[in-house]
Amino acid sequence: MREVAYKDVPSLVGQEIGVSDWLEITQERVNQFADATGDHQWIHVDVERANREMGGPIAHGYLTLSLIPHLGAGLMRVTGVTRGINYGSDKVRFTNMVRIGKRVRLRQKLLSAEPKSGGLQMKNECTIEIEGEDRPACVAETISVIYGA
DSSP states (O other), X not given: OEEEEGGGGGGGTTSEEEEOOOEEOOHHHHHHHHHHHTOOOHXXXXXXXXXXXXXXXXXXXXXXXXXXXXXXXXXXXXXXXXXXXXXXXXXXXXXXXXXXXXXXXXXXXXXXXXXXXXXXXEEEEEEEEETTOSXXXXXXXXXXXXXXX
C-alpha cells in the first residue's frame, strides 16, 4: 500500500495509484446484490436460463461499479486525514460483461487534486479489469473529498 501525506497528494496527479488484488465474482455475491437493489433480472440470477441463452449469468454493472471502494481501500493511505466522503462519479462506462466465476481488479490513477470546501477534491480514473480479457468491465471517474487535520 502506498502511503502519502495529505499535503503531498497533489504531487501524485497523473500517476497510477496502484492495482488491487483480484476478487472473484461469485453467484452468491450477485444474488446478494440483486436482493439489496431489487434488480433480479434473469441475466444475473436465473442461472439455468442464462446458461442456456447467453453462456452464463453476468454481474450487474452497478455491482461492478460498487466494488471500487472495496478494491481501492488497499491502494493508498493518506496520512493526516480526519475524514473522507464520496462526492460522485463522472463518465461511468460498462465496457464488458463480468461473467460469474471471473476475477476482477481495480487499476486507479489520480487525475486531479484541487482544494474544495476546506478539503481536497480528488478525481480518480478507476478501471475494473477482468482477468484474461482485453477490455475492462468498467471505467469510471470517481470524485471524493478528503479533509486534513
